[in-house]
Amino acid sequence: MVVPLRAAGCVPSGQSNTRPRQRPGSMSTTSSLCRHAWILLIGIVVADTSQAVPVSASEYWVAPDGDDRLDGTSRQTAWASPSRGQPTRTSEAVPRGTLKLPVYSTEGFLDSGRLRIGQHVVAYVSRTERSFVLAGPWPENVAVAARVYDADLLGGKSFAPGDVILLAGGVFTDRPLHFCQSGAADRPITYRPAPGHRPRLVSTRFDRSPVRHLGSRRSPTTTHVVLSGLDIRNAADGNHGAPGLDLIGMSRVLVADCRIHISGRDLNGDNNAIRLFQCDQITITGCRLHSRFANAVGAWNTTATRVDHCVIYECFHGISASGGAYVSHLDVDHCTFYASHRFGALGSESSGRVRLTNSIVAQMGSLRVPALSGHAGGDHNCLWHVAVAYGKGWNGATDGRPGAHDVGADPEFLSQDPSHPLFLKISTRSPLAKAAKDGGYLGAFKPVPTPPSPARPVIDVREFGARGDGKHDDAPAIQAAVRLAEQLGGGRVVVPATEAFYLLGSTIRIRGHHVTLTGPGARLKLKDAVGRIHLLHIGGDGATRSVAEHIEVSGFLMDGSYRSQPQQRAGGLPRCVWVEHAGHVVIRDVEIRDAWCGVSLATNTRDCLVENVTVTDWDHDAFGASGWGINGGCTDVRFLRCRAVNTPKCVKAWEIEEGAQRILLEDCVVENLGGTGTGFYVRHHGYRWPVLVDDVTFRRCSAEKINGDGFRIATAPGSQIRPWIRTRNIRLLDCRCVGRTTIAWGVENVLLRGGRFDGPVCLGFAAGTDPLEGNGSKGPVRSVTLQQTRVGQLLINSRVGNPTGKLGDTAYADYVPNIRLLKVRQDQPAKVVGKDAKIEIQAGPSR
Structure with missing residues (x-):
């Protein structure tokens, strides 16, 4: 006979079997439950197939405004605690x-x-x-x-098999769900939102899980429980933090359509979104999982477990199957892994069976930990924009090998905004729409048609009271016009040119999608003494909350009035244009002056274009692309025909920093910098995490009339010891530098091809030091090639290097510099210090 699935939420029938509400943009709860509820029914034995299985279940309510003294049988008599009705266990x-x-x-x-x-x-x-x-x-x-x-x-007693506990909408703050009561094979105990409600369970304590099974590896196993549609959050900081959903000693559990967001800082990485310890036959389906400092799913001694149709994003690490005595067996299918910002997507130390299929792995920026590694394997997966794809043990190979049908195509995500209904979905035209083993799609979501571009009505800021007379504060009027465009789903906000300028007493903020802010010939100027604030801020509220997409800014002259502001550092680090948590942003035909920084593209900024922008009279940086310590945190950025010129004093013109990857500068100019400013600077600050700057190209860029280095390519310069940080794959193609060039501190795979570098080019030393200094053994380069280029003089550190600054370090191996000089013309003979490097010289005229 067929066992009814009503108790698993698959068939709506009666008051205790109401279908869970499906949130907009979420994965299909009902289909996921129907697809996997049979896992809960494994082993059912029906003695008399001529009789229907009796189902007797009750429905209970829990609400933020409830009262635990009531009976919990209706919304009016709801309990206050989600744990109400559950037993506890003696701890000794x-x-x-x-x-x-x-x-x-x-x-x-x-x-x-x-x-x-x-x-x-x-x-x-x-x-x-x-x-x-x-x-x-x-x-x-x-x-x-x-x-x-x-x-x-x-x-x-407690709940009976088949009972359903409905959670009313609202926030349950520090009212966790603790449970240990079992259901039955055909009648699990189910926790889910009441129809039309959206409950959220929040812990403000780092050491307390919002949802936790009360058990240990020695306690009796709790079985047949369904957790559906729960929104679980913890943002508290602290070492050895608690998971969002903590399952220890459980079997036959279904976790469906849950959103788990754990953002607290935990240096020990214990606050996983989901922890599975000594579990069996667990299904996690249709969930969105995030853990900033730990794993989305951490599994220890967990068998016969399946994770499917889940989105795992912006995590420290995706899924981890720990090893040693903790053997785990996991099947991961049809999942989307996006932007693991420290390590990879899936890693297995376990000697058990771990398999990944039909999944998308995108934006894995770590060089230290491959996207897929360990005693595991898989096939029919897409890996896109990963620093290292396969690691030791993957698919049984010593160095890891791809599945026979793995692909490297762009998923063409329709949105990277977690608040958008199309978040990480692919279109029916995506190359991944038919790449699965069965000819279907890869990733967590079924492909959808590409939506048409929204209409962009023209909105004139003067209709909201903007004057542009240089006297009145026009910021509220411009902001109101932008807000209207956002509310309409897009719009073209026009700022007409005036004889004076638009005075701004506050930052203009663009948070929405499909907004164009344009003002050919219009001038925007911050008020004097308004404070150290941004002039224009583009971006959502965070990588896991909202991301602004499809924004364009053009035509303005922006005056940051920086030198008319309070100068204390505590007042903030103001940019004329600050972009963070944004994608598909275009900044075009803009001139910026009197700024601390001109244009800065920061954390979680992707697929951006800065074109024909000129910055003058700045103090710190004219342009920047920085992941701010997040691996792959600023990616796929193009600077075309931009200029940083004419400033009396600055720190540098361009900075490409920690976590920036796939950055292109083409036909960009740095000229006439006062002070000790550097022209183009690629480097890291001293972050604790293994951060990578990767794939940066300078094409036909030039630097002249500067006192510092024209180009400086570094890992972690100076005396700081950060052996896990790496800068690699840097290309200077047909570039020109009238001044010094430094390439040092362990950089890898740097190419100078064509062009001319009139000053000294230092490989392994800091240019301008006398005597030459490279901070000991951390100074030498790993690999550099000069090809068909002309240099003033080469100064080469040919000694063995080590990123710790100590030769013979047991954790980080020494390296021998590999330097290739292919048809390089030198105006003065090279100076080489040391004799250990592998130096290849190919004679011939340079271009």
Whole structure:
């Protein structure tokens, strides 16, 4: 016979089997449940196939404004605690006669009442977070992990198989769901949102999970539980933080359509989105998982477990199957891994079976940990924009090897905004729409038709009161016009040119999509003494909250009035144009002056174009592309025909920094810099994490009339020791530098081809130092090629290098510089210090 799936939420029938609400843009809850609920039914034996299986279930409610003293049978009588009705467990063995009962948790219990263990009932007069103070001695010895029930609720028991607990909308702050009651094979206990409601479980404590199974590896296994449609969050910082969803010692559990967002800083990486420890037959389907400092899913000794149709994004690491004695067996299918900003997508230390199929792995910026690695394997996957694709052990190969049908095509995501309904979905025209093993799609979502571009109505800022007379604050009017464009789903905001300028007393912010801000010939000027603020800020509220997309700014003259502002550093780091958490941004035909920084593209900025922009009279940087310590945090950026010229004093003109990848500068100019400013600077600050700057191309760029280096290509310059940081794949093609060039501190695969570098070119030293200094053994380059170029003089550090600054370090190996000089013309003879490098010289005229 066929066992009904009503209790798993697949068939709406009756009040206790209402279909869970599906949020806009979320994955199909019902289809995921139907697809995998059979996992919960494995092993069902029906003795009499001529009889229907009886189903007797109740429905209970929990609400943020509920009251645990009520019966919980309706919205009007809802409980306040999601743990209400669940038993707890003793946390240690308890001798007879005890007056204090230690337990895992007292969540869901009243402040006083009665407890039942087995046949014994004893009153308690108070409770702490993890114990009950009893009114009298407990009459017998109690084993560890014994279930403890509220004797005055649900007949002194707990939920029955098939019961459904509905969570009303709102936020349950520090009211976690703790549970350990089992359902039955055909009637799991189910937690899900009430129809039309959107509950959120939030913990403000780093060491407390919003949803936790009360168990350990030695406690009896809890089985047949469904957790559906839950929104779980924890943003608290602290070491050894708790997971968002903590499952220990469970079997036959379905986690469906949940959103888990863990953003607290945990240097130990314990606050996983989901932790699975000693679990069996777990299905995680249709979920969105994020953990900033840990894994989306961490598995230890977990078998017969499946993760499918999930989006795993902006995590420290995607899925990790730990090793040693903890053997795990995981099947991961039809998932999308996006932007693991420290390590990779899937790694397995376990000797068990871990398999990845039909999935998309995109934006994995780490050089230290490959996107896919360990005792695992897979096929029919797409890897796009990954620094290292396969690592040791993948698909059984010593150095890792791809699956026979893996592809490297652009997924062409329709949106990278997590608040957008098309987030990480692909179109029916994507090359991945038919790349799966069965001829279907790769990734978490079924392909959808490409939506038409929205209409962009023209919105004139003067209609909102903007004057452009240089006297009145026009920022509120311009901001109101931008807000209208955002509310309409897009718009073209026009700022007409005036004889004076538009005075701004606050930052203009663009948060939405499909907004154009244009003002050919119009001038925007910050008020004097308004403070160290940005003039224009483009971007959403965060990589896991919202990302602004398809923004264009053009035609303006922007005056940052920087030197008329308070100059204390605590006042902020103002940019004329600040772009963060944004994609598909175009900044074109703009002139910027009197700024601390001109145009800065920062964290989680992707697919951007800066074209025909000139910055003059700046103090720190004219242009920048920086992931701010996030691997792959600023990617696919083009600077075309931009100029940083004429400033009395600055730190540098261009900075390409930590986590920037796939950056192109073409026909860009740096000229006439006062002070000690550097022209084009590629480098890292001293971050703790293994950050990579990768794939940066300068084409026909020039630097002259500057006092610092024209080009400086570095990893972590100076005395800081950061051996895990790397700068690699830097190309200077047909460039011109009238001044010094530094290429040093362990950089890898740098190419200078064509062009002319009139000053000294230092390989492994800091240019301008006397005597030549490269900060010891961390100074030498790893690999540099000069091809058909002309240089004033080569100064080469030919000694063995080590990124720690200590030769013979046991953790980081020494390296020998590899330098190739192919048809290089030198105006003066080269100076070589040391004799260890591999130097290849190919004679012949340069171009």
